Amino acid sequence: MTLMANVVRTRSHLCSAIEGELTGLISTRSNSARAYGPEFSRLWDIAGENILGGKFVRPLLLVETYDAFDEHARDRSTAISIAAAIELLHYAFLLHDDVIDGDLVRRGRPNLVGALLAEAGQLPPMDQRPDAGRPDSALHWAQTGGILMGDMLLAATHQAFARVDLPHPLRIRLLDLLEHTINETVAGEQLDVGLGDGIIAPELETILTMCGYKTATYTFELPLRAAATLAGVDPSVESALATAGRHLGLAFQLQDDFLSTFGDPRRHGKDPFSDLREGKQTAIIAYARKTSAWAEIEPWFGRPDLCTQDGENVRRQLSECGAETFVQGHIDQQTRAFHDVLADTANPIPDKVRNVLLDLAAQLEGRQS
């Protein structure tokens, strides 16, 4: 068996372990939810289906890193519990983000809010005055479901962290890490909304900070640091991993915005002008705003009715004013910083852990979607 086949086999094995843990967490809750009626347990059923259909990027990173520290790790089941909890946290953030953004769809399928809305619209008329509810009562009901389910997933994440049977100081380190992650992610979400609502000035620096907080912290730093903590390694290793994770995470997030605007829609499959249409404050826009090209771009920015031809014009102007090169340069800079951390011989990151990270970076660097 080749090395690559081995990696694939190990990862699919890991995926099954994570899926099993998540299935357990969700089905226990889904079953106790039935006592509270069909509307309540429906929340767990829809959320469970969406969570189990995910790619488990964060839990896989945690367990692969943990395993790389110590192949014969004593407490792998705890690592798998925490990994699954991080996937619940991810979904809790997505749900509240969807409610905040008023989104009904994620990756081309109805999200939880969209699913609840569709079901509420199909309900038979009730034995009461039709005007007793609000005019938008089905949407209100669906969005309430999104808020409440996000709360329950946030609670479930904390429960998993709180229940680990580890020595008190180690448990506290994990809880500190969770607290730090939630603070940064929430701060990032608030910045993002403040930028979109015109409450916070769209400075480049602010946008870069927001990108790091909103996604990089919980997607990269959290799984890496949790793995280091659970493997019981020196805090200096954890700290080096955190730095590497933040660089990689920021590169990843900038690349996301970059591909949305300049990428090939046949490959990423998204509407190529959605960021422009919704007036999203990205690093690309922050750069362009400082150039003389902005006067021509501005009238088209944030227009929901932007047509393909105008969209292509704006994209060309964004490229010509230097924004494309600028953001690509930033992505390269973060990627280099990531590799520098790994290559630093003073860094005590073991080779096997380094390989997990390099493997992840290679996947991200090669992606077109």
Place this chain on the structure above:
Amino acid sequence: MTLMANVVRTRSHLCSAIEGELTGLISTRSNSARAYGPEFSRLWDIAGENILGGKFVRPLLLVETYDAFDEHARDRSTAISIAAAIELLHYAFLLHDDVIDGDLVRRGRPNLVGALLAEAGQLPPMDQRPDAGRPDSALHWAQTGGILMGDMLLAATHQAFARVDLPHPLRIRLLDLLEHTINETVAGEQLDVGLGDGIIAPELETILTMCGYKTATYTFELPLRAAATLAGVDPSVESALATAGRHLGLAFQLQDDFLSTFGDPRRHGKDPFSDLREGKQTAIIAYARKTSAWAEIEPWFGRPDLCTQDGENVRRQLSECGAETFVQGHIDQQTRAFHDVLADTANPIPDKVRNVLLDLAAQLEGRQS
């Protein structure tokens, strides 16, 4: 010093201890929030002010019950931590409830969403297209603050429960209790919204269930059971307290709706027709709906423009159709059931704990607001 003066002194001492614990929890978080910018730390500042201005009903119940179990309790600081955490949980629920209901005011003062909205409205115009944001961008920003701050308070509650340094099985009992409480409260909130949105049929049984879940569980059952758990008493005592707490909580919630409609507005200080105007599905309405009077009441129910004279007519009809007597009977029944639990000599509740509960019931029975 009289016995009553002693009680008052003890309670004011307890209030200070709880206030001190909450101040510590909030100021630590408020200080670390500053690193993420003024908008983020503003959330903690406003929430902190509101939380510290509260009456600490739930934490007081917990610590008074705990002290009544054992005056020389070993681990009183843990009881105070958990008591403070329950106050954070209460505020997290209020916040998400306010966002869901679109409320900007609570007890006559702007709530967190209202405060953020007022501040956003006073912001100087920014260096960007005025139409880049949504038309309702200040409200969107303020409600996002409500969702995110509720998330952080929910996280802070769990952190306090998770960090207690107790033997593993005791910690797990506390975590089970928190999980049970959150499930019931969220189920109650969802029922309440479903009733209001016309998604769930307004049956009397459903409304009574909702009242118990939404408030009684976390306000009465949680503090009582947490006190019993922390005092290390037998599960049978905890179970008796839970039953007593649920009866008292349901009586309390029904009394709340009763006073809103039939109480003296000069004493409760609220708009006497707000429940009717917003079409709130209460036990009063559920009873009236089954009577012949409903045909006359229905056209006025849920009308925001209901005038005082029509409001008084509806109130008289609700009284004459038997709804007033019916709900008062339900309150009496729950109060009797509460006293029966306490009086049951087979019940192992110690006298001092019984007195804490009787004292609380006397406060609730005598209230007019």
